[in-house]
Amino acid sequence: MKALIFDGQLTLQQVPDPVPKKGEALIRVRYSSICNTDLEIIQGYMGYKGILGHEFAGEVVSKESKFFGKDVVGEINIACGKCYLCKTGRKTHCINRTVMGIFEHPGCFAGYIVLPEANLHVIPANVDMPTAALTEPLAAALEIFEQTKIKPTDNVFIFGAGKLGLLIAQVFRLSGCEYTLYDINPWKVEFAKGLGLSAALPEAIGADQKAEICVDCTGNPKGIETALSHLYPCGKLILKTTVANPAKLNLNKIVMNEFNIIGSRCGVFEPALSLLSQKLIDVEPMITKVFPFDELVEAFQFAAQPDTIKALIRH
Structure with a gap:
């Protein structure tokens, strides 16, 4: 698959498709969105190198998954479920966590991503994928x-x-x-x-x-x-x-x-999806421009402009 890699500079590269483990799902990314955190990472924040991106909407394509065929969004913190913080309801602060596209877990600026099924939420039928791609910041x-x-x-x-x-x-x-x-x-x-x-x-x-x-x-x-x-x-x-x-x-x-x-940082996805489904929050005017996947590097330059609100990527 093709993915946007940051290793000191941004480049689109061919990389192997990810393979889900037990309890994980393979997701074909349909839309993704550039966040300020992505812009900070390429300036050195977190010291992350790898596939960027953490705001997305996609379709589960692994037949073994209970979400197979469903359109989903995914929470970005991958928790162990076993540490003290996980057991006391603070999974987003898991001692052993990885964070999609930010810390030790490949991001969503790619053809496919893998996430635990526990992180996935089905997109309501009346919410389109470009809108759903902004679930993560709304949850925040x-x-x-x-x-x-x-x-x-x-x-x-x-x-x-x-x-x-x-x-x-x-x-x-x-x-x-x-x-x-x-x-x-x-x-x-x-x-x-x-x-x-x-x-x-x-x-x-x-x-x-x-x-x-x-x-x-x-x-x-x-x-x-x-x-x-x-x-x-x-x-x-x-x-x-x-x-x-x-x-x-x-x-x-x-x-x-x-x-x-x-x-304050990450939030719960279900209330965000509910507000989008009820049309109580309007994100469509915030989408300044939609870029094709092959123009992701250019999209980053556009996203950094002061009159850009949100740059969306169509995969």
């Missing part, structure tokens, strides 16, 4: 609501109107919270408004204006500083994107104001 957005209690009376500031910030804003809109999505890029602010979201440039925030919850989706230390400066005492700062470079934080300010800082 929903994880905020799994981790912390959100009240309808909470006011929320979301920083960073990229793909994840847009999804998080859509989820908060459903919650009934008063929220605003901020970004330094005027184009992204207008794009968010086009989705019917409350959005503005950061300079629109008054110096003394604060929120009960701030969500950082910038992946930038300055974004985190901005979020902290607009948080009420005892408020919650949710860090939703990785910051590849070291960040300095004023710990005294955090302690004195009793801020709650919450790291």
